[in-house]
Amino acid sequence: MSFSRRQFLQASGLAVCLGSLSSSVRAGSVSDRKLPIPPLLESRNGQPLFVTLQKVHWAFDGTQKTEVWGINGSMPGPTIKVKSGDDVKLIYSNRLNEPVSMTVSGLLVPGTQIGGAARMMSPGAYWSPVLPIRQKAATCWYHANTPFKMAPHVYNGLVGMWIVEDEESKSLPLPKHYGVNDFPIILQDKRLDNFGTPQYDKEAATEGFYGDTLLVNGCEDPYIEVSRGWIRLRLVNASNARRYELSANDGRSLYLIASDQGLLTSPVELKSIPMAPGERREILIDLSEGEEVTITAGQSAGFMDRLRGIFEPSNLLRNTNVLTIKPTGLMSLVTDKVPQQLVVDDTQITTSIQPRTIQLQNSPPGINNARWELSRIDLVGKQNGWERWLVTVETPQPFHIEGARF
Template sequence: MSLSRRQFIKASGVALCAGAAPLKAHAAGQQPALPVPPLLESRRGQPLFLTLQRSPLVVYPRHPRPRLGINGRYMGPTIRVWNGDDVKLIYSNRLTENVAMTIRGLQVPGPLIGGAARMMSPNADWAPVLPIRQSAATLWYQANTPNRMAKQVYNGLAGMWLVEDEVSKNLPIPNHYGVDDFPVIIQDKRLDNFGTPEYSEPGSGGFVGDTLLVNGVQSPYVEVSRAGCACAC
């Protein structure tokens, strides 16, 4: 079940990025700037391309570590679609392992959502056309490969998916992506001394890391105006 942004706003109010000034002063030392995933939009009938490939993760400056990613980055771009659109999505698997992808919360017929029935072998492509017929919501897409899903998501095969409609477009909240409207993806990791994420199969209690990453980095800062900003998590 997806939680619409309107419901989230009513329940908790708009998230303001308070404390940006002290963080900025601290940022000159060790804090990295908040990475903002590129934005892919489905306007004018253009297809959206998602290439699954090896990509670097830079937890510590100047020490990139090979992980998985989408379109050359650790984790994927933010995808923004509009209610009423028919979106052609082109997945290309350029990894050396099988991958199945899915979109959590998207209300489309089962055969179009992905999953194990749409497994992509190395160098295979899959191009569903998705009819977007739902209200504004914050969703996500991720690997959904049987017996490999958790490890592939942990290593970077995931991203944010936004559905917009006429109501969300006219809400009195910040809406300039990457300027005053930021995607925030929080992950827990276990890092070795070189900043390489280590993964082990979770037990009955699930996997719990000892380090939090925000959009793939530790303790980032973001500069915003005094008017504040909105954060989609």
């Protein structure tokens, strides 16, 4: 039997691909990269917080550094921690080569101060808002909100976690030692080329861009070592379009203690937790007993899926491991229990509830048949009033309201 030169090259190329696939499957089966913990940036004694948007060099695979966008030299940006009651001064600096606007999702502050499209920063520009923090504890996130470029700007790396703390949350028996038993977990899926550089397809992004590599704080399949006991994960889905279903690989329970709006009244025991883009969740995991556990985000691509991905783009993740948690030390003779009560819901509806219908449309994109326009106000509500919104969509997508509790 004889081979033509073309057949030989095709067979050789396929063999190389199969070999690399086998190696990557083996390499991805054991977590050997420690979870990067973004630096903690805290507001103290009225001192301003500097937030610099800039290009940084980052190694998604731990070895090959590539140029991406970041904040204060980090990708994702530092975790900003503020206290309820403080007036926090930010000093944004745009050292990138294109205009950017930023916002903080989850903060209950006036729109003129939170940022967004009305506060575009040209290259080299500064913006210094003062944010009055007057809300209960919550896990928020700050990110690019540039008109018509929010998706690629967040994908490029302009994202970070923002934590609001109050006296009530400080008094609760919850893990709160940052980077020790209280961890920021920012999820993003990216598509990396052979040099580890993120690729973004603008055409595909019109329907929502999906990567094939799941990154946690800019790292694929990381691990952490923790002392035995309870740990707290603050989760942010900063992906462009991907929805995750998080669970423990050994079936243990996850205790949901907070959502986008802050702490729940009491923990909710769950086996899996869904997360749409932009959503935040806080969970507790009991590591008092047993061996290591891996938090996963569903089924990863199989061997044949990965093989097909060589010849055509795939939306499947190569590896769906979010985080492997390795407990250290002796098992405790006394196991702490999750608190039964967290916070009291003191919400009181004292006025009549006004109904409102919100329809999110794709073709053309808009809300209630109107395309976004900065100079136009579409909805007017009564201050201190209550409304019930019925939100409908044409295709699945997340939805939230900036600067309001809902």
